[in-house]
Amino acid sequence: TVGQYNLVYNFFSFTIAVMAASTLYFWMGRPLVAQPYKIAVTITGLVTFIAFYHYFRIAESWDAAFTLANGAVEPTGKPFNDAYRYVDWLLTVPLLMIELILIMRLPQKETVSKATRLGVLAAIMIVLGYPGEVATDDGTRWLFWVLAMLPFIWIVYELVVGLSSAIDKQPENAKGLVSAARWLTVAAWLFYPIVFLFPMIGLTGATAETFVQVGYSVADIVAKAVFGVLIFQIAMRKTEAEYGGAKASG
Amino acid sequence: TVGQYNLVYNFFSFTIAVMAASTLYFWMGRPLVAQPYKIAVTITGLVTFIAFYHYFRIAESWDAAFTLANGAVEPTGKPFNDAYRYVDWLLTVPLLMIELILIMRLPQKETVSKATRLGVLAAIMIVLGYPGEVATDDGTRWLFWVLAMLPFIWIVYELVVGLSSAIDKQPENAKGLVSAARWLTVAAWLFYPIVFLFPMIGLTGATAETFVQVGYSVADIVAKAVFGVLIFQIAMRKTEAEYGGAKASG
Amino acid sequence: TVGQYNLVYNFFSFTIAVMAASTLYFWMGRPLVAQPYKIAVTITGLVTFIAFYHYFRIAESWDAAFTLANGAVEPTGKPFNDAYRYVDWLLTVPLLMIELILIMRLPQKETVSKATRLGVLAAIMIVLGYPGEVATDDGTRWLFWVLAMLPFIWIVYELVVGLSSAIDKQPENAKGLVSAARWLTVAAWLFYPIVFLFPMIGLTGATAETFVQVGYSVADIVAKAVFGVLIFQIAMRKTEAEYGGAKASG
Amino acid sequence: TVGQYNLVYNFFSFTIAVMAASTLYFWMGRPLVAQPYKIAVTITGLVTFIAFYHYFRIAESWDAAFTLANGAVEPTGKPFNDAYRYVDWLLTVPLLMIELILIMRLPQKETVSKATRLGVLAAIMIVLGYPGEVATDDGTRWLFWVLAMLPFIWIVYELVVGLSSAIDKQPENAKGLVSAARWLTVAAWLFYPIVFLFPMIGLTGATAETFVQVGYSVADIVAKAVFGVLIFQIAMRKTEAEYGGAKASG
Amino acid sequence: TVGQYNLVYNFFSFTIAVMAASTLYFWMGRPLVAQPYKIAVTITGLVTFIAFYHYFRIAESWDAAFTLANGAVEPTGKPFNDAYRYVDWLLTVPLLMIELILIMRLPQKETVSKATRLGVLAAIMIVLGYPGEVATDDGTRWLFWVLAMLPFIWIVYELVVGLSSAIDKQPENAKGLVSAARWLTVAAWLFYPIVFLFPMIGLTGATAETFVQVGYSVADIVAKAVFGVLIFQIAMRKTEAEYGGAKASG
Amino acid sequence: TVGQYNLVYNFFSFTIAVMAASTLYFWMGRPLVAQPYKIAVTITGLVTFIAFYHYFRIAESWDAAFTLANGAVEPTGKPFNDAYRYVDWLLTVPLLMIELILIMRLPQKETVSKATRLGVLAAIMIVLGYPGEVATDDGTRWLFWVLAMLPFIWIVYELVVGLSSAIDKQPENAKGLVSAARWLTVAAWLFYPIVFLFPMIGLTGATAETFVQVGYSVADIVAKAVFGVLIFQIAMRKTEAEYGGAKASG
Numbered sequence A, B, C, D, E, F: 001t002v003g004q005y006n007l008v009y010n011f012f013s014f015t016i017a018v019m020a021a022s023t024l025y026f027w028m029g030r031p032l033v034a035q036p037y038k039i040a041v042t043i044t045g046l047v048t049f050i051a052f053y054h055y056f057r058i059a060e061s062w063d064a065a066f067t068l069a070n071g072a073v074e075p076t077g078k079p080f081n082d083a084y085r086y087v088d089w090l091l092t093v094p095l096l097m098i099e100l101i102l103i104m105r106l107p108q109k110e111t112v113s114k115a116t117r118l119g120v121l122a123a124i125m126i127v128l129g130y131p132g133e134v135a136t137d138d139g140t141r142w143l144f145w146v147l148a149m150l151p152f153i154w155i156v157y158e159l160v161v162g163l164s165s166a167i168d169k170q171p172e173n174a175k176g177l178v179s180a181a182r183w184l185t186v187a188a189w190l191f192y193p194i195v196f197l198f199p200m201i202g203l204t205g206a207t208a209e210t211f212v213q214v215g216y217s218v219a220d221i222v223a224k225a226v227f228g229v230l231i232f233q234i235a236m237r238k239t240e241a242e243y244g245g246a247k248a249s250g
């Protein structure tokens, strides 16, 4: 309906604004963190910048797929390319993992191994979800859902168990936030395989589409922008604890 | 009428200029405040930048919805998407709360709890107002008006009572401005639920639309740009009081 | 006639170039003034930037309102939106007042009260002029001319009398320029209510329009760009007198 | 003919490139001069930037005025607006005067009086030339040529005689260049009233137009870009002589 | 098919985002490396920037070559210009060689000779591959494949054998990464002559095209962006080892 | 043919990328050279920037001059404006001369005289080549070829003989590169009068055009970008020799 079309359109517009504002916020804040944390904040801004670009493309595709006039919504025949999300995730989801590992400032060896493992698992997860997303029969969708859940579960295990000892070693004024960032990731990411299932558990047509689009948008905002604010806060607190504040630089 | 169409159009154009100029003013002024206040000033500029973008979109929508020629205004059949305001508010209204909390430089624990509570309440308020805005029957509009007034009143209570003790602890040369910023917020925000009611208390058609658009625009200017100037002044005065002035940085 | 059309068009183009160049000049010159004057110079550039944007819009509107071919000028049916000037003035005229007050570096209390009073009076003046501008009968135009003259006269009184004592306290090498800026404002601003009257004192049709557009453009250039150069000069001289020169910053 | 059309078009394109490159060169070189000379170099870049913009507009107008296809040039009926040059000169010619005065770093009183007098004379000269440019009969063109020659001659006198004593006081390593800049101005400016006369001393139609456009373009390049290079060289040499080099700044 | 068309389109979009993000990451990270490594990091960003531009052009060409509507893909008659890749490689592939040589910080003589030899060999390789790419008969394609393999093998030999002694002299904390960058180059580059052969070893039509486009895109991402991350890591580790960290600069 | 059309088009695209990347490389590298060499590096980047712009225009003109569809190339009737090259050379060729003189850091007197002489000779050479380029009969083309060869030979003489003593005085670690830059100029520039002759020594029609366009593009890349890399290397080596490295600046 027109209301659902407008809700999705306005939600895309809202997500574009959130991602653009977040990018500016993180990159304008970069001079306020110490050098070991600048790269993590750079990546935080890159994630929201990439999401800004992809939501712009998603909104364009949505606009081209439907005509809205005289109180009715009609498809134009041009397909809505929702697979942009997988293009976005394939790059941003590994970067989110790397962000979380970098902000913890683990020993170099551990940083590289954890970042590599979690990043590759995340990419595999997205790649395994793509065939299901573009499929039209439920069998194929279920198959790839199950396959993608395997690396997904491995990631969750790593976040909940594998990172516990690392989090315990964090400075006192950042430990709570690092743990919160870890739990936020787990909670936000759980949305995605659930939203993926909406068309397969009773929701149909335009209502399902509305739930999927709003659901993924909310999850992207939490997993990228809210998560990024936590990463930035952690960087500032660690800067305070380890250096007494950062010297500003360009 | 043509006069009303032009008044609204010129008011949108005016608001675009105010928001663009404010953004430049805040971000060019950032080097003049001390480091603890830079983030508040960054957010102040983000709020007006987001508003600049959304007013640009609102003005585009207004331009596409009507034709003006040979002394008459005719609708084109394309709807005027006034819900952009909710897209704007959903992001900027929580940021305005966070701005006000940050500029007070309360203890960290208190900052996080107040910012979180006020930010979430503000978001809930906007979300609860959206169904009423897109509704066409007065019953639904009243219902969501009442629902949105609940978090609204909670916010006002927090601003008037919950912040009093914090304001008393502010430096002498900034206390008056922080209190003014608090009262300005309360006064400006009272506009919104009143303007929302214009179509339901006797104003009709084009006259109601004119009052609504000009009313919301004036309120946005006061709640964002004028409020931002106060925030910036507070940051500069506190910089003066606590540091003897800020060293310029990038 | 074609000559009058071209004169107005070229004058808009000239004003666009003046405002753009002035903006660049003021903002590139900001590092050369001491910190207490940076905000005044920022605002000076904002005024000319806002004017650049609005003259661009005015020139677009002029271009769309007439067709010029084979030696003749014909209206297209699209109205020329001259009210953009009021949109511009409503923001820039209060800012010009604030510029002048800030550059004097009065005591904080005095700065705030004078800036507020003059800024609000200026805004009221512009708002009271708008209904007259869009009116088509002389009675309404005269009425709002008289009403706008009230705050106008109050502002002139404040500039001529209310600021005298403040100007006497300026450093020796800047006193003359501050006084010149005050007199330039009075002289330039006197243009506006005179130009407003052109269509009512015997000038008609295209000739009146030509005089109005060129008259307002010349006045805007003097009141914004020439006035801005004075403000910038004052800031540099005071920087020299009070600090021995400014350390350059970003 | 096609050859003449292409020659003019290519000359406009060349002038656009010269002015854009000059602007970048001057503004990127600004950190290499001492603070007293930064404003002169800023203005030097503003002059070429304004010229870049106006030549872009002139080239657009030329492109719109003629059609070039199958080996022939045909007018489109849209007029070629050569008066853009006066829009350009009215702003840049006074700025060129100010550039030359500023780079000499005379006593403040003398700088202001000379810059004001030469700037106003230059503006009057351009304004007096405009009615002649847009006129179609030779009588009017001659009349305004003679009138514009009056301030022109006054300027030349000031440059040749009035500045001699000032040039004698310049540092040894810059005196020659300051004198060269003065003579370059006199020589380049002599082009303009001559080119203005081309259509009145026997050159006709397309040939006259070609000579006029190429002539003015060459003169603008010399009077702005070549003159700017001299100004910049002077600033650097004086920086070397008076400060031992400039500390780089933003 | 539509699925294959969308897969290629989404892969181009993904590669655009990767290259844009990589460029920003490398150039924002440049202040974090010591001066001897800044140029290598600059070039790393140039490579991904050039690739970003060329993938944008490739995606445009793909979009113009096919029509997608109502569940079917039809060619438009406009050719898909896949030779943009050679335009890209001709510049980026020599730069990648130079990147690798620069990051090792060999003696100047050795740096110049190795960079020159490898860069020229790389350019020759790309030039020798171009006629085969635009050819339509397998004989010509094989011929130029063999010819291009000659410089290719020489490059691989240089990387595997010629650089071994240089890698042994690297600092301990970077040696592993430099070796990894060398092996990554060899492995990634092996993709290209294999992908080139896809249409000649049994893959046909749309399937071959899909494999070629996705294959080249994956290889470009690995050879440019992933390789660049290694280069950047090496620069940071060497900065740490040789300088104790880099002073930030503009 | 289509192959020739595509080769030229791809070569223009390649040259655009080379010039854009070179510009970024030189301007991002500017902070790494000492102050006496910053201007030379600025000009190096200006040369490639101007070439980037002109190749963009050349490629646009080529695209507008031909239609490519269904395996055939047809002219559109719009002429291909190859004279853009002369617009480019008239500005860049004198700048290349000045670059080479500046990088040698000769005594000021010698720098000015050599730069002026070589720059003016280079401009005369380009101006004398232009009528031949736009001519269609061989007689005129030969005449202007011979005329342009006169300043060309003078320049070559100056580079080979006139600069020898200056090159001998260069620091040891830069002498070889300065000499290489001199020889590279001579070798690259020899291309141009040869390419100019292609249509007159037996090459005809599309084949001649292809050879001319690819030949000039290769020569421009060598004469501007490769030459620029040498200039930049010289600046860095002299910075190292004379200052022990440059302090980074904005």
Ligand SMILES: CC1=C(/C=C/C(C)=C/C=C/C(C)=C/C=O)C(C)(C)CCC1
Residues within 6 Å of the ligand: A089, A092, A093, A096, A125, A126, A128, A129, A130, A132, A144, A145, A146, A148, A149, A152, A189, A190, A192, A193, A196, A219, A220, A223, A224
């Ligand atoms: C397990 C699973 C999935 C998981 C997706 C996830 C976890 C996506 C996370 C995206 C983020 C975090 C984006 C931006 O921040 C898919 C692909 C939906 C397919 C079905 C199974």
Ligand SMILES: CC1=C(/C=C/C(C)=C/C=C/C(C)=C/C=O)C(C)(C)CCC1
Residues within 6 Å of the ligand: B089, B092, B093, B096, B125, B126, B128, B129, B130, B132, B144, B145, B146, B148, B149, B152, B189, B190, B192, B193, B196, B219, B220, B223, B224
């Ligand atoms: C209570 C209430 C509302 C309140 C809105 C407010 C308080 C909006 C504030 C917006 C600001 C401050 C924007 C930009 O600065 C609605 C949503 C109109 C719906 C009806 C009830």
Ligand SMILES: CC1=C(/C=C/C(C)=C/C=C/C(C)=C/C=O)C(C)(C)CCC1
Residues within 6 Å of the ligand: C089, C092, C093, C096, C125, C126, C128, C129, C130, C132, C144, C145, C146, C148, C149, C152, C189, C190, C192, C193, C196, C219, C220, C223, C224
């Ligand atoms: C008194 C009066 C007026 C005054 C306008 C003024 C004083 C405008 C100043 C504008 C400036 C200074 C613009 C930019 O710098 C109006 C509105 C024409 C209406 C009639 C009466």
Ligand SMILES: CC1=C(/C=C/C(C)=C/C=C/C(C)=C/C=O)C(C)(C)CCC1
Residues within 6 Å of the ligand: D089, D092, D093, D096, D125, D126, D128, D129, D130, D132, D144, D145, D146, D148, D149, D152, D189, D190, D192, D193, D196, D219, D220, D223, D224
């Ligand atoms: C005396 C005279 C003229 C002089 C013009 C001059 C001197 C123009 C200088 C322009 C410059 C210097 C432009 C850019 O640098 C006109 C107006 C042609 C009109 C006829 C008489």
Ligand SMILES: CC1=C(/C=C/C(C)=C/C=C/C(C)=C/C=O)C(C)(C)CCC1
Residues within 6 Å of the ligand: E089, E092, E093, E096, E125, E126, E128, E129, E130, E132, E144, E145, E146, E148, E149, E152, E189, E190, E192, E193, E196, E219, E220, E223, E224
């Ligand atoms: C040997 C060979 C080839 C090799 C290509 C290579 C090795 C390309 C590398 C490209 C890179 C590294 C791009 C971006 O990073 C061709 C030309 C396909 C033609 C067939 C034979």
Ligand SMILES: CC1=C(/C=C/C(C)=C/C=C/C(C)=C/C=O)C(C)(C)CCC1
Residues within 6 Å of the ligand: F089, F092, F093, F096, F125, F126, F128, F129, F130, F132, F144, F145, F146, F148, F149, F152, F189, F190, F192, F193, F196, F219, F220, F223, F224
């Ligand atoms: C002698 C001669 C010529 C020489 C041209 C040259 C030497 C051009 C150099 C251009 C460069 C260096 C461009 C960019 O870097 C022409 C004009 C072809 C005309 C025929 C005779």
